[in-house]
Amino acid sequence: MAILAMDTVGFLQSVNRLERRFGELTSPEAMREACAHPERRDPLDHRLFVLADDVYGCGGWTTTICAAASSLMGDLITECRRFMKGTASVVRKYGMTVWLYDLVNDASKALFVGEPSDRTPLLIHPVPARELAKRCARNGRRRYGNKREQKWAMHDHCAQMYRLAAYSMLRWGGREPRSLDIAGMMITQPWLGMCMLREDDKVLGMGALPDMRYRRVVDYIKELRAAADLDYARALAAGEVTVLDGERAPGFAEVDTRYVYDAERLIEALESLWNERSDCAAHEILMDVERTGDKPDLPLWRNPAYLQDVANSLMGPSYAGMLWLGLEDRDRELFDRGVEQLREFVGFVKDIGFLVLPVYVLNTCADDQVRRAMEAAVASGKVKASDLPKCTGLSKAECDAMLDAERRDADCADESCLDGVCDGSCGVTPCCDAPGDEEGSMMSVGAGMAVVAMARMPNEDLARKAALALILCEPKQYGDTVLALLEDEKPGESDDDSEVGKRAEVKTDTLVA
Numbered sequence: 450m451a452i453l454a455m456d457t458v459g460f461l462q463s464v465n466r467l468e469r470r471f472g473e474l475t476s477p478e479a480m481r482e483a484c485a486h487p488e489r490r491d492p493l494d495h496r497l498f499v500l501a502d503d504v505y506g507c508g509g510w511t512t513t514i515c516a517a518a519s520s521l522m523g524d525l526i527t528e529c530r531r532f533m534k535g536t537a538s539v540v541r542k543y544g545m546t547v548w549l550y551d552l553v554n555d556a557s558k559a560l561f562v563g564e565p566s567d568r569t570p571l572l573i574h575p576v577p578a579r580e581l582a583k584r585c586a587r588n589g590r591r592r593y594g595n596k597r598e599q600k601w602a603m604h605d606h607c608a609q610m611y612r613l614a615a616y617s618m619l620r621w622g623g624r625e626p627r628s629l630d631i632a633g634m635m636i637t638q639p640w641l642g643m644c645m646l647r648e649d650d651k652v653l654g655m656g657a658l659p660d661m662r663y664r665r666v667v668d669y670i671k672e673l674r675a676a677a678d679l680d681y682a683r684a685l686a687a688g689e690v691t692v693l694d695g696e697r698a699p700g701f702a703e704v705d706t707r708y709v710y711d712a713e714r715l716i717e718a719l720e721s722l723w724n725e726r727s728d729c730a731a732h733e734i735l736m737d738v739e740r741t742g743d744k745p746d747l748p749l750w751r752n753p754a755y756l757q758d759v760a761n762s763l764m765g766p767s768y769a770g771m772l773w774l775g776l777e778d779r780d781r782e783l784f785d786r787g788v789e790q791l792r793e794f795v796g797f798v799k800d801i802g803f804l805v806l807p808v809y810v811l812n813t814c815a816d817d818q819v820r821r822a823m824e825a826a827v828a829s830g831k832v833k834a835s836d837l838p839k840c841t842g843l844s845k846a847e848c849d850a851m852l853d854a855e856r857r858d859a860d861c862a863d864e865s866c867l868d869g870v871c872d873g874s875c876g877v878t879p880c881c882d883a884p885g886d887e888e889g890s891m892m893s894v895g896a897g898m899a900v901v902a903m904a905r906m907p908n909e910d911l912a913r914k915a916a917l918a919l920i921l922c923e924p925k926q927y928g929d930t931v932l933a934l935l936e937d938e939k940p941g942e943s944d945d946d947s948e949v950g951k952r953a954e955v956k957t958d959t960l961v962a
Contacts, residue, residue, distance in 0.1 A: 461541060474497060475521065506921060513528070522585055532570075543655065553646075632903065665739055705798050711759055719784075794810075899917075
């Protein structure tokens with residue numbers, strides 16, 4: 450074993466820049482200026498957001514740091530300073546891997562014992578300013594709301610810390626060959642991703658359990674993927690694979706064909722498991738491999754462990770979860786929704802290509818969240834339907850279409866939603882920005898699409914850049930990555946390929962816009 454090669458120096462420089470900017474915005478001079486001329490104060494400092502996003506990724510701590518600088522709440526500023534100084538101190542003394550392992554371990558323990566961690570950001574979920582001020586003045590678990598809100602906070606904080614670990618591997622682990630594998634596991638198999646951080650001697654030196662049996666699982670998953678590659682090569686040689694025709698982005702014809710092949714085989718395999726009422730517990734198979742080292746004697750396309758892995762590589766865990774929950778719970782409606790979603794992705798790849806699929810999914814998720822927020826706002830009486838075009842910047846026809854897509858009950862303004870803080874008991878989901886929907890959030894979908902990019906992109910450099918943009922929920926950054934790829938392909942391409950590249954650029958521009 451050795452030390453994981455993370456860019457610790459670059460990370461600490463970014464933390465230092467973040468601390469300096471935060472200090473400038475929250476200094477006594479800045480506070481006096483804000484009191485004297487509140488109209489001059491920008492509610493969101495873009496530079497601070499960029500710096501926080503670079504260090505902590507897309508999540509609660511970035512939001513909390515920006516809110517502290519904007520609101521100038523003393524307790525919140527102190528909380529953010531403490532967390533940033535703690536980050537720098539641990540990384541400087543022990544390294545990034547120890548810091549990440551400590552974060553995910555702390556969040557996991559908090560969820561297990563049912564006590565929110567003191568490293569959970571106060572704005573893990575959006576709350577009104579008045580409620581935020583109350584929470585800053587409280588101690589212990591009461592800082593995160595009532596019992597239901599505390600449970601949501603623990604669950605979402607745990608998910609965000611694993612996502613932060615994945616982001617950090619992508620952002621700061623460019624020199625580490627194992628960083629892509631660790632990042633992917635942090636999202637698809639969090640327990641396994643956390644164990645893989647033990648490959649760093651410093652993590653073991655800090656007292657982590659020296660149990661290396663997880664390597665059996667990692668090796669087993671790699672074996673399954675290698676067997677799948679051989680199976681695909683055999684099918685291709687035997688003429689059993691339908692090669693997609695039509696225009697393809699340069700270098701992605703094989704990627705598109707493999708995506709469609711795997712998706713169609715997966716649907717066929719899952720339908721067979723459903724009809725046979727077979728055991729679909731992929732997690733149990735991986736646990737058995739870890740405990741005993743014995744590998745199940747199952748054909749590749751009947752092995753739940755492989756089927757779950759390939760489903761994650763096609764859809765990301767947020768969408769693939771519909772397939773597995775449907776199978777395990779014998780919920781045909783949920784299972785069919787998962788199959789329908791996968792068929793929609795396949796149709797998109799056939800018509801447009803895999804290259805644009807991740808950003809298309811991300812933008813679709815963003816549109817859905819805007820629609821649901823509009824529905825909740827109208828249902829709660831906070832906004833009139835006639836005012837939506839002015840509030841959202843959309844046309845009246847677009848707003849009407851979004852509202853007609855799925856009407857909510859207009860009974861949200863009851864006692865559980867007083868002061869804009871909802872405990873979820875009103876029966877309307879989402880309700881007044883009610884938390885707890887982490888699995889369907891844009892951040893979760895972005896992380897899932899990052900997994901798809903890491904698994905399907907034709908080379909590691911492109912996979913890292915694409916996954917980094919997606920896990921940050923940055924469609925424009927992804928579009929820039931795609932366009933740079935197309936530019937790089939132009940010098941040696943044929944006239945036909947050049948035309949394909951131009952059309953792919955147009956498609957990407959349209960979706961990113």
